[in-house]
Amino acid sequence: MKVKKSKNDIVNDYIEGLKDDIAPLFIDIRATVLAAGPSLNETIKWKNCLVYGTTKNHIQTVVGKGKVSLIFFDGASLKDKFGLLEGDGSKARTMRITSPDYNKKALTDYVKQTLKNK
């Protein structure tokens, strides 16, 4: 699978180390996020979270068993017209993705809104 190399060595190492069952989904999600927000920088926070941010952290990716969760740190301020954001906390919201047929339009919208609200 073709992977766009990150400017960050740590991110490339992390992607290479992903298990085969989750790597294609993770790479596809990463491509969607970066297409929607080209200004986002990637980094690995601690050992297993890919974080997208600009001058502040905006989105965190957590890889679980058969799923990838995207945590929008300021998700409560997003307009959720697709109804895919979970959580009732004061700030963060989560989008859980389990299959390659996930709603790319929704993810793109959430990322664009996140960058607009920053």
Next chain:
Amino acid sequence: MKVSFQKKRGDHTLGIDFFWKFAIESKPRIPVLEHFIPELFFDFFYIKAGRVHWVDPATGKKTALRQQTLKTIHHRPLHFQFSAPLVVFGARLSLAFAESFWEGAKANTLLNQTWVKGDAKSLEDFARQVSATVRTKRHQKFPRPMLSSGVQEANWLVHYSPRHKRRMYESIFGLSRKELLNIRNMQAFLEQTCDFASGSPRIIQHVNPEVFYDQPHLNRLFKKMTGVSPVEYFETNSILQDNLISASYNENPNR
């Protein structure tokens, strides 16, 4: 703003975990704030382009870092301000380095050093020059290492009184063993926690009862050392340190 981070394997016999290059490209030129939290590493910075300021959290006063600076272990938060565009080379140095550092290492200090003569043209060139300096200048302070793995005390120290050991720790690392352990415990907590989303496990489920009595105990220590609460920390952007921490973990996962 575009950020890049490259790393190169260091020389563990010299106490150098890895070398790195960090660059920020930005148009327009914007200052980037970096929040550093305590870690059990020394960091050597070589500023090739741009400027780095240390910001005093109490007064907000900014002090420009010298081109070559060694950051000792600190047990309080450190704030830096990067002026983009920026290119910084660096070396991450382990506690083993502290035991052979040729100067006194007071905690919470930024020491002016000259490890690179002339100009470092690339990460490889920087690594070569720094390794050569450390190899030439290093001076083992004790015949055997004080710490075995992590912050585990070596067996030979059992013959010394607590007061004498405290002096030894202060002179080598600039901090007491208790303070080193506090840093280690905080890092151990952060290593295992990353999902703070609603509906996911709460912080209390990640608190190790053998280390922290309860969550307020953790919060108190965390806030004292980092200046923010655990949840606030995860939202804070610390571009350089996030990369350094991840690279440290990859270099030595069993630390």
